[in-house]
Amino acid sequence: MPPGVFRLSYAWFGERAEVQRRFRLMFAVGLLAATAAYGQDAAHPRFEVASIKPGGNVFSTKPDRLPGRIRWTTQVVYLIGYAHRLDFSRVSGLHNGSVYTVEATFDPRATDDQVRLMLQSLLTDRFKMRSHRVTVEHDGYALYLGKADFRIKQAPAAGEHTGVSGSDNGASRALAAGSYIAATMPVAGVIAITGRKASVSQLAETLQRVVGVPVWDRTGLTGNYDFAFRYAQGLSADIKTDAPALATALKENLGLTMKKQKGPLEALVVDYIEEPSAN
Numbered sequence: 001m002p003p004g005v006f007r008l009s010y011a012w013f014g015e016r017a018e019v020q021r022r023f024r025l026m027f028a029v030g031l032l033a034a035t036a037a038y039g040q041d042a043a044h045p046r047f048e049v050a051s052i053k054p055g056g057n058v059f060s061t062k063p064d065r066l067p068g069r070i071r072w073t074t075q076v077v078y079l080i081g082y083a084h085r086l087d088f089s090r091v092s093g094l095h096n097g098s099v100y101t102v103e104a105t106f107d108p109r110a111t112d113d114q115v116r117l118m119l120q121s122l123l124t125d126r127f128k129m130r131s132h133r134v135t136v137e138h139d140g141y142a143l144y145l146g147k148a149d150f151r152i153k154q155a156p157a158a159g160e161h162t163g164v165s166g167s168d169n170g171a172s173r174a175l176a177a178g179s180y181i182a183a184t185m186p187v188a189g190v191i192a193i194t195g196r197k198a199s200v201s202q203l204a205e206t207l208q209r210v211v212g213v214p215v216w217d218r219t220g221l222t223g224n225y226d227f228a229f230r231y232a233q234g235l236s237a238d239i240k241t242d243a244p245a246l247a248t249a250l251k252e253n254l255g256l257t258m259k260k261q262k263g264p265l266e267a268l269v270v271d272y273i274e275e276p277s278a279n
Contacts, residue, residue: 047104056101068108083119093270138265140214151255155197229253
């Protein structure tokens with residue numbers, strides 16, 4: 001083959017490589033510019049607009065969430081716990097019990113995890129909060145698959161009838177089309193738990209909030225399930241009920257065994273925090 005053909009081929013590949021290099025450079029510059037324009041990155045998303053005001057008329061331990069909007073009047077400890085997906089009792093190092101009203105807007109398509117990350121950014125930017133996580137051994141309970149038949153029902157596919165009504169424990173029918181888990185007290189001394197398209201891990205988290213001690217999911221189950229059961233809270237001997245104890249209710253209704261044990265508990269220690277900056 002004539003030498004000129006080889007020279008032409010090498011030249012063509014060299015020009016192609018240069019075009020690819022320039023394209024990668026232009027893409028990187030554009031990505032940096034977009035990040036700077038929005039003032040955030042994927043790891044640290046931020047609210048589009050956020051307002052923090054001291055005080056408020058209604059104190060709540062859970063935020064009022066709508067698509068693209070959040071409003072919450074609460075103490076900082078609840079803001080921190082929600083942002084880091086921890087119960088407020090597992091947040092330490094705070095000496096400020098002040099109440100604030102937070103209002104913020106964001107992309108309605110944002111996931112729950114993204115909204116929590118946005119709240120983390122808000123705490124860092126406006127409260128100058130610094131913190132670190134720790135893991136300690138704590139007494140609690142663990143959920144295991146029982147030796148008897150597994151009785152919890154796999155959640156049906158979209159469009160199928162679930163067989164579990166939100167009215168079983170007063171859960172709102174407005175949630176009927178989605179995934180949720182709720183705990184209510186229909187009568188004195190009785191706790192009712194209803195889940196729709198909920199995981200066993202979510203059940204463990206809910207039980208942890210209700211009983212006030214850590215509950216770990218040791219079943220190894222990863223699916224979503226529909227379930228409903230009631231159990232006696234056992235706060236007072238004066239309250240009579242035919243509802244079973246929690247361990248019995250879990251075994252009879254879901255085929256799960258609850259065992260007392262020690263386990264790892266993740267907590268958050270606030271190293272520094274100050275009054276929020278002005279809006």
